[in-house]
Amino acid sequence: MNDVAVLGAGMHPWGKWGRSFVEYGTAAARAALADAGIGWQDVRSVVGADTVRGGYPGYVAGATFARALGWQGARVTSVYAACASGAQAIDTARAQILAGMAEVVLVVGADSAPKGFFAPAGGDRPDDPDWLRFRLLGATNPAYFGLYARRRMALHGDTTDDFAQVKVKNAAAGALNPYARYRTAVSARQVASSPVVADPLRLLDICATSDGGAALVLSSMAYARRHGAGVPVRIRAVSTVTPTYPRTVLDLPDIATDSAVAVDPPALGFGESIARAAYEEAGLGPDDLSLAEVYDLSTALELQWYEDLGLCGPGEGAKLLREGATALGGRIPVNASGGLASFGEAVPAQAVAQVCELTWQLRGTAGERQVAGARAGMTANQGLFGHGSAVVAVR
Amino acid sequence: MTRVRRPVVAGWFTEGDGDREFRLLGTRCGACTAVFFPREDSFCRNPGCTGGELAEVPLSKRGRVWSYTAGRYRPPAPYASDPDTEWEPYTLVAVELEAERMVVLGQAVPGVTVEDLSVGAEVEVVPGILSEDADTAWTTWHWRPVEVDR
Ligand SMILES: [Zn+2]
Numbered sequence: 001m002n003d004v005a006v007l008g009a010g011m012h013p014w015g016k017w018g019r020s021f022v023e024y025g026t027a028a029a030r031a032a033l034a035d036a037g038i039g040w041q042d043v044r045s046v047v048g049a050d051t052v053r054g055g056y057p058g059y060v061a062g063a064t065f066a067r068a069l070g071w072q073g074a075r076v077t078s079v080y081a082a083c084a085s086g087a088q089a090i091d092t093a094r095a096q097i098l099a100g101m102a103e104v105v106l107v108v109g110a111d112s113a114p115k116g117f118f119a120p121a122g123g124d125r126p127d128d129p130d131w132l133r134f135r136l137l138g139a140t141n142p143a144y145f146g147l148y149a150r151r152r153m154a155l156h157g158d159t160t161d162d163f164a165q166v167k168v169k170n171a172a173a174g175a176l177n178p179y180a181r182y183r184t185a186v187s188a189r190q191v192a193s194s195p196v197v198a199d200p201l202r203l204l205d206i207c208a209t210s211d212g213g214a215a216l217v218l219s220s221m222a223y224a225r226r227h228g229a230g231v232p233v234r235i236r237a238v239s240t241v242t243p244t245y246p247r248t249v250l251d252l253p254d255i256a257t258d259s260a261v262a263v264d265p266p267a268l269g270f271g272e273s274i275a276r277a278a279y280e281e282a283g284l285g286p287d288d289l290s291l292a293e294v295y296d297l298s299t300a301l302e303l304q305w306y307e308d309l310g311l312c313g314p315g316e317g318a319k320l321l322r323e324g325a326t327a328l329g330g331r332i333p334v335n336a337s338g339g340l341a342s343f344g345e346a347v348p349a350q351a352v353a354q355v356c357e358l359t360w361q362l363r364g365t366a367g368e369r370q371v372a373g374a375r376a377g378m379t380a381n382q383g384l385f386g387h388g389s390a391v392v393a394v395r
Numbered sequence: 396m397t398r399v400r401r402p403v404v405a406g407w408f409t410e411g412d413g414d415r416e417f418r419l420l421g422t423r424c425g426a427c428t429a430v431f432f433p434r435e436d437s438f439c440r441n442p443g444c445t446g447g448e449l450a451e452v453p454l455s456k457r458g459r460v461w462s463y464t465a466g467r468y469r470p471p472a473p474y475a476s477d478p479d480t481e482w483e484p485y486t487l488v489a490v491e492l493e494a495e496r497m498v499v500l501g502q503a504v505p506g507v508t509v510e511d512l513s514v515g516a517e518v519e520v521v522p523g524i525l526s527e528d529a530d531t532a533w534t535t536w537h538w539r540p541v542e543v544d545r
């Protein structure tokens with residue numbers, strides 16, 4: 001097994017604090033180091049997941065965090081893959097550990113989010129699909145979420161109440177999480193009376209953008225043993241796959257899909273292929289999971305992830321939700337952390353935060369939102385332009 | 396004052412006023428027949444193709460609604476919209492083209508709302524105006540329900 005140990009996990013609470021991402025990332029890093037019982041001076045490599053804000057991509061994040069913690073000569077890496085940046089950072093750290101390049105690696109992601117819709121980088125850039133979809137169509141991220149949601153309603157019979165129930169479920173879990181930004185219960189009626197943003201989705205169906213920071217201290221299994229870490233949570237798989245041509249589901253920021261004229265569509269869609277790669281590397285299947293943390297940018301997208309992770313059959317996401325299987329106390333809790341619904345997205349921190357939640361759940365230290373007897377968990381998300389992201393952790 | 400009509404992006408659709416002739420323009424690979432929209436002029440993206448000549452090809456005029464939504468809030472720049480005017484929601488339609496086996500997104504013609512649409516309904520591409528400034532009318536493509544046309 002190519003396992004690496006999770007020695008420490010730490011977060012700065014999500015919110016709209018209006019401070020620098022450096023502060024959130026540094027706080028999360030110090031928390032993760034304290035959790036690991038490791039001094040910063042012992043870290044031999046730091047990997048930063050970049051924000052696109054704050055001038056240079058997060059001042060080119062890795063070095064900015066290393067400087068804030070105090071220069072001590074560690075190897076540095078900075079990665080950017082939009083929403084998948086955190087998974088790429090974890091994957092980079094893991095590769096360095098497994099290659100023997102570093103025994104202890106600090107992974108940090110943090111963001112200071114602007115108000116309102118995410119917008120593309122500035123300037124006149126007609127060759128950039130992300131710029132074009134705003135310029136030509138005004139197609140915001142929620143517009144794509146609205147398209148998926150409407151498509152599910154037509155194809156699978158999902159209802160807007162099903163979508164609202166995802167928010168109700170995640171808000172109930174988030175209310176138990178001290179790191180979540182929104183910590184109050186939400187009713188289906190509140191969702192239904194919130195304003196429509198991108199038909200059929202309403203404001204409370206769509207995740208906010210937040211400030212936040214998350215960090216992990218990863219090490220080799222040998223180091224963890226020497227360090228006396230007992231039975232640490234282990235990262236068993238990281239999936240960072242790209243899609244397979246032709247990609248026939250419209251995905252942001254694209255204005256059109258690939259054409260399936262020359263080549264038939266692949267058997268697995270992108271989301272399914274992200275999960276498949278993680279399962280194959282981990283030697284696990286959906287039935288082995290105790291919990292999953294998925295990217296609920298919208299309520300309807302969470303249902304899609306159920307299907308992509310194989311927690312139910314195609315089109316059965318809403319049924320699984322209605323059965324209560326994915327709520328705390330259910331057969332396979334999804335987003336026990338409260339998910340993006342309770343956090344809001346802090347882009348480069350989010351995929352790291354997902355693994356923090358798995359770590360606490362697998363240790364059995366998740367408090368009131370603890371999934372009983374958690375043994376294995378998966379995180380899943382995808383980054384703009386085709387960056388797959390999934391992590392399997394076990395204990 | 397007459398504004399000059401200019402395509403908001405060059406080479407993506409035919410120019411001229413006729414609704415009936417108006418088409419989106421993609422490219423087709425001469426080696427593997429793959430179609431690309433937005434047009435791909437420098438390389439074929441089929442991983443099994445070593446690359447052929449990419450020739451311009453008009454896309455089907457009609458297709459069926461894959462999905463649709465409405466933007467109830469003003470999008471950020473670079474979408475052209477005067478923040479001092481009241482925001483007029485617009486409808487976005489993703490349309491499945493049978494011959495090309497692909498889905499193409501576009502705005503619906505002004506006035507078409509989500510109430511006028513359903514998944515699977517037939518729509519056709521027509522010329523439209525995205526925005527106007529002092530001396531230019533920026534042209535684009537719009538999807539229009541075929542029924543409304545009768
Ligand atoms: Zn080709």
